[in-house]
Amino acid sequence: MNVLFIEDDMIETMKLQRAISKFQSKHKIIEAKNGEEAFDILKGESLPDIILLDLNMPRMSGIEFLTKIKSDEKLKYLPVIILTTSENRVDLLKCFEIGIAGYIIKPLKYEDYESKLKKVFDYWEISELIKG
Template identity: 30%
Template sequence: MKELKRILLIEDSTNDAELILAALSENHLANEVVVVRDGEEALDYLYRRGLFRLRMEGNPVVVLLDLKLPKIDGLEVLAQIKSDQKMRLIPIVVLTSSREEPDLVRCYELGVNAYVVKPVDYHQFVDAIKGVGLFWAVINQPPPGALPPASYRQ
């Protein structure tokens, strides 16, 4: 059986998280999507600590990251992931409402793989998420280490 790759969604807006999950579902992506609500929780998930200390080993196939997060902001989360030898190959897609050039430049300086501005229009938003999900979860070949070890694969 082919393994379904996990997606980590880091989004503090309940409405945006629900829209993203619905858009991924509409595209018939059966991937497990783990949703965390702030930067601290995201890092706990990735480093398997706190509430996530017992989670399955392995990294998500892609991280969908909002920039404006409580506790630890998205830029800091991005910086920590991309500076960590064991995590820097995880693809990160920033999903943000920020059209600010400094945010865009800083994300690419830190090593982001894609920067997507959330469209305001509902249909455009859903289409953008479908495209992101399809590309990163199905079409893209993930780097080594982005998948759980073979012993955890279904």
């Protein structure tokens, strides 16, 4: 599975890489530090199967990125899963209103983080994905 991971925090990126290295299935992670960089990646020929998106980023917030991707005819069907520390109900509702596939709050304990990620990846491995 090809995953676009949009996150500006290097520690969070390393955490994700560490967690998925333990999974039995191998996934290709494409990293972007912000929404603008992610859009440059999405202009390429092959699209990711899913997008993991942080909300709090410089230049273009996660909600701005989400709004932009969902208004694009080519990209709007890509499943976007929010992976954030924000427990703000307004953020949660806004993201679902725009059209996300899931909203995951990053837990403080690494083991809990790994467990949540494993469930996300397991689900999307068996879900029918749009092949671009």
